[in-house]
Amino acid sequence: MKARQNISGSRKILSALGEVVLAVLTLLPLGNLSPNTIRLLFVTLVWVTVSVAWNLVGGFGGQISFGFAVFYGLGAYTAALAINGGINPVLSFVLAALVAMVASLLVGLPTFRLRGPYFAIATIGVSEAVRVLMTNFSLTGGASGYRIMEKGVFRQLDHYYAALILALLAVTVSIYIRRSGFGLALVAIREDEDAASDLGVNPFRAKLLAHAIAAALTGTAGGVYARYAAFIHPQGVFAFNIGVAILLMPIIGGVGTIWGPVIGAVVYGFVNEELVASFPQLHLLLYGTLLVLIVLFEPEGVVGLFRKGYPLLARIRRAHAVHS
Amino acid sequence: MPSILKVDCVTKNFAGLAALRQVTFDIEEGRVCGLIGPNGAGKTTLLSIIAGSVLPSSGSVIFRGKRIESGKSYQAVRAGIVRTHQIPRPFRSLSVLANVELGIHFGRSSNRDDSSNEAMEILEWVGIAHLAPAAASTLSVGNLKRMELARALATKPSLLLCDEVCSGLTESETASVLGLLRGIQKTGTTILYVEHNLKAIMSLCNPVVVMNHGQKLVEGSPEEVQSHPLVIEAYIGKKAA
Amino acid sequence: MNAADLMNLVISAFLLAGVYAAMSVGMTIIYGVMKIVNLAHAGFLMLGAYFVYELYERFGIDPLLGVVLAFPTFFLLGMTVHWLLVRRIPTSDQPTLPSLLLLFGLWLILQNLAYLIWGNSDRSILTPRTLSVFHLGRITFPMVQLVVFGAAVASLTGLEFVLHKTWFGKAVRALMQNSEAGKIVGVKVERTARVSFGVGIAFAGAAGGLLAMMYSFSPDFGGLFLLRAFVIIVLGGLESFTGIAIGALILALVETFSILILPANYQPAIAFSLLVVALVVLPQGVAGLWSRRRRLA
Numbered sequence: 001m002k003a004r005q006n007i008s009g010s011r012k013i014l015s016a017l018g019e020v021v022l023a024v025l026t027l028l029p030l031g032n033l034s035p036n037t038i039r040l041l042f043v044t045l046v047w048v049t050v051s052v053a054w055n056l057v058g059g060f061g062g063q064i065s066f067g068f069a070v071f072y073g074l075g076a077y078t079a080a081l082a083i084n085g086g087i088n089p090v091l092s093f094v095l096a097a098l099v100a101m102v103a104s105l106l107v108g109l110p111t112f113r114l115r116g117p118y119f120a121i122a123t124i125g126v127s128e129a130v131r132v133l134m135t136n137f138s139l140t141g142g143a144s145g146y147r148i149m150e151k152g153v154f155r156q157l158d159h160y161y162a163a164l165i166l167a168l169l170a171v172t173v174s175i176y177i178r179r180s181g182f183g184l185a186l187v188a189i190r191e192d193e194d195a196a197s198d199l200g201v202n203p204f205r206a207k208l209l210a211h212a213i214a215a216a217l218t219g220t221a222g223g224v225y226a227r228y229a230a231f232i233h234p235q236g237v238f239a240f241n242i243g244v245a246i247l248l249m250p251i252i253g254g255v256g257t258i259w260g261p262v263i264g265a266v267v268y269g270f271v272n273e274e275l276v277a278s279f280p281q282l283h284l285l286l287y288g289t290l291l292v293l294i295v296l297f298e299p300e301g302v303v304g305l306f307r308k309g310y311p312l313l314a315r316i317r318r319a320h321a322v323h324s
Numbered sequence: 325m326p327s328i329l330k331v332d333c334v335t336k337n338f339a340g341l342a343a344l345r346q347v348t349f350d351i352e353e354g355r356v357c358g359l360i361g362p363n364g365a366g367k368t369t370l371l372s373i374i375a376g377s378v379l380p381s382s383g384s385v386i387f388r389g390k391r392i393e394s395g396k397s398y399q400a401v402r403a404g405i406v407r408t409h410q411i412p413r414p415f416r417s418l419s420v421l422a423n424v425e426l427g428i429h430f431g432r433s434s435n436r437d438d439s440s441n442e443a444m445e446i447l448e449w450v451g452i453a454h455l456a457p458a459a460a461s462t463l464s465v466g467n468l469k470r471m472e473l474a475r476a477l478a479t480k481p482s483l484l485l486c487d488e489v490c491s492g493l494t495e496s497e498t499a500s501v502l503g504l505l506r507g508i509q510k511t512g513t514t515i516l517y518v519e520h521n522l523k524a525i526m527s528l529c530n531p532v533v534v535m536n537h538g539q540k541l542v543e544g545s546p547e548e549v550q551s552h553p554l555v556i557e558a559y560i561g562k563k564a565a
Numbered sequence: 566m567n568a569a570d571l572m573n574l575v576i577s578a579f580l581l582a583g584v585y586a587a588m589s590v591g592m593t594i595i596y597g598v599m600k601i602v603n604l605a606h607a608g609f610l611m612l613g614a615y616f617v618y619e620l621y622e623r624f625g626i627d628p629l630l631g632v633v634l635a636f637p638t639f640f641l642l643g644m645t646v647h648w649l650l651v652r653r654i655p656t657s658d659q660p661t662l663p664s665l666l667l668l669f670g671l672w673l674i675l676q677n678l679a680y681l682i683w684g685n686s687d688r689s690i691l692t693p694r695t696l697s698v699f700h701l702g703r704i705t706f707p708m709v710q711l712v713v714f715g716a717a718v719a720s721l722t723g724l725e726f727v728l729h730k731t732w733f734g735k736a737v738r739a740l741m742q743n744s745e746a747g748k749i750v751g752v753k754v755e756r757t758a759r760v761s762f763g764v765g766i767a768f769a770g771a772a773g774g775l776l777a778m779m780y781s782f783s784p785d786f787g788g789l790f791l792l793r794a795f796v797i798i799v800l801g802g803l804e805s806f807t808g809i810a811i812g813a814l815i816l817a818l819v820e821t822f823s824i825l826i827l828p829a830n831y832q833p834a835i836a837f838s839l840l841v842v843a844l845v846v847l848p849q850g851v852a853g854l855w856s857r858r859r860r861l862a
Contacts, residue, residue: 062662117665181428185426196415196426199406201430202396202398244673285674287670295663
């Protein structure tokens with residue numbers, strides 16, 4: 001019983017924190033923030049969306065995909081093409097989501113028959129194959145990239161709020177799924193796919209559905225980013241590093257939880273931006289070491305540390321109350 | 325009563341080994357049919373085929389007049405057949421309540437919106453309502469078996485396949501579980517009960533099917549089966565000449 | 566295309582297959598004994614390449630000798646990695662996620678270390694042998710390929726010998742077939758696992774050195790070959806050594822002949838597509854097809 005109390009206690013703190021952060025995020029940019037800070041927040045919000053999205057499939061469902069860069073990149077290119085074609089940005093984002101969803105079906109249909117690491121390896125293959133194809137695809141500029149020419153003035157806050165709304169949507173979807181029967185099915189599949197089937201769950205369909213939702217969110221995030229950056233290239237959006245980052249974030253924060261991916265995205269977003277500035281050659285080392293440490297010592301990531309630390313904090317507080 | 329399940333000439337081969345050889349029998353609706361036999365007789369294989377998770381090499385399984393071999397157990401659940409596992413397979417990171425709710429959401433229950441109340445009712449009936457919020461990983465074997473039953477019942481089956489529900493339980497736990505099974509039968513659910521505990525089978529089941537070496541040996545009432553020479557030979561061996 | 570060209574392509578494919586096979590052996594041993602998918606294999610291939618390169622550039626040691634020296638060096642390295650990291654994670658008779666992520670993290674670390682030490686630019690090993698060419702009638706192919714093929718065959722033969730003629734080899738084969746039974750019979754699992762991991766890494770390092778004799782390399786060198794190793798192992802059935810030979814041959818043939826239809830930039834996509842196809846259509850590899858036929862008989 002005690003452990004459960006701690007979890008619900010820490011959950012209350014986390015969600016209260018979440019509401020405070022949300023208020024801050026919404027109002028902050030209206031104050032006097034440097035464009036650089038807003039850019040940092042923007043990029044972090046994009047990462048939050050992607051991280052939460054991946055977690056639907058990889059965290060809840062337990063299917064570790066190395067290939068989400070495909071959806072991010074396809075979303076980016078779709079939105080870019082659409083915007084250049086004169087289509088309204090919001091509609092372009094919707095198109096990006098749709099294309100990513102279709103791609104998720106094409107990827108999922110063959111690969112979800114595989115289990116565990118075989119699925120993971122297959123996603124590496126798919127991801128790299130798509131990258132090679134897009135690098136050679138001249139319609140979109142191939143390796144030299146593709147430029148978006150959007151009419152109108154560049155308003156940084158437009159992009160910021162787009163990213164914020166999307167991130168909110170992603171987190172809401174995540175909470176909703178986790179609390180629904182579908183979320184139960186995903187966790188059951190993660191633990192024991194055959195036993196889940198024995199209770200009426202269609203694992204293949206559930207995985208495809210989670211994958212499609214995750215891809216749609218990821219593709220939209222790619223589109224939002226592309227519109228902001230105004231220039232995208234295959235090495236940037238389809239790179240294996242992106243695929244790695246996408247799965248690293250939820251693992252750092254706490255894979256399979258609701259807030260873990262958010263925390264992981266924030267950590268990654270801030271650290272990445274700072275690192276890229278000062279030590280561009282060290283990020284693989286950092287992420288590799290983080291992965292190793294997390295696997296060896298705290299598989300539940302930051303959320304795990306928090307859950308273990310909460311009873312300690314409570315005890316300290318109680319001890320303090322007794323003595324004062 | 326009409327037959328709800330017909331096992332027709334089911335054969336199953338695994339890498340050259342014949343696990344089941346042309347097994348045929350019927351189950352009348354509303355009965356508790358026992359399935360016994362020495363280890364390796366093929367009982368669990370047959371159960372898995374009826375439950376839909378394994379495909380037969382030949383032969384068919386007919387449920388309410390329709391062939392249902394699919395290799396996909398969720399299809400059997402949709403049709404109304406569900407199984408419990410010999411070694412319980414709980415979803416460890418979910419609570420006991422959530423384990424049962426899964427059955428409600430994906431079985432044939434019409435109460436999906438009120439899943440937690442319905443799940444509580446089932447847990448009460450099975451006797452572990454007090455464990456509802458506990459993580460499934462903390463349960464004892466006896467309670468895990470009850471949770472297996474509860475989960476299966478949540479899918480509102482017409483045919484319940486019980487795989488050694490009483491193995492590993494004490495006498496009083498066994499009696500209690502048998503009482504549960506009787507109660508399930510009273511609600512009209514048909515039960516196919518695989519078990520090693522002969523006393524349990526004989527007190528509860530009619531008819532009883534005896535298997536050995538992948539084949540059906542004998543089928544009949546408990547009394548007929550107990551005194552049948554082939555059955556005695558299968559369990560104890562041939563009488564010394 | 567005339568007969569000589571065709572022969573040329575076929576022989577090239579064969580030679581390539583030899584190298585590919587040697588490259589995949591390391592992963593197979595580790596997977597077979599410990600059920601761990603070693604993503605860091607790519608990192609050790611890369612380190613092997615740099616190891617042989619440094620020995621040549623600094624001390625003038627012939628790359629072939631470098632490859633021989635790589636065996637014991639990487640063996641020790643592999644055992645150290647196992648002792649430091651791998652033994653601390655749970656393993657079962659199915660590949661586990663923590664092992665996948667741990668070794669992936671290790672690969673990232675190795676890549677970055679290499680980048681810090683050697684930078685991002687391509688390196689290659691150029692010896693007189695690199696440019697010389699071998700003639701067989703009207704067929705020509707680079708001497709390097711032949712040498713590398715020979716070395717690959719030699720090391721695989723050595724492995725076969727160890728596996729079938731030594732106690733350690735028997736222990737490894739026992740664990741590969743049934744780890745529970747192996748424990749009962751007295752195989753010391755952790756020690757055998759550690760030695761197996763060492764052997765697997767030894768082969769990775771040596772294979773990396775062999776590859777370095779044929780291709781230029783940089784810190785992210787391993788990735789492409791890692792995927793090729795997957796394809797080969799999956800095609801070959803994940804646990805059989807003859808399977809590796811077959812898988813390597815299939816991949817090498819497909820790659821070599823695809824040049825006739827596809828432009829060179831698309832080449833990497835072949836391995837990847839073949840991988841997905843192999844995983845989905847032949848989950849037990851080509852060897853699985855055979856055993857299935859035997860089963861129905």
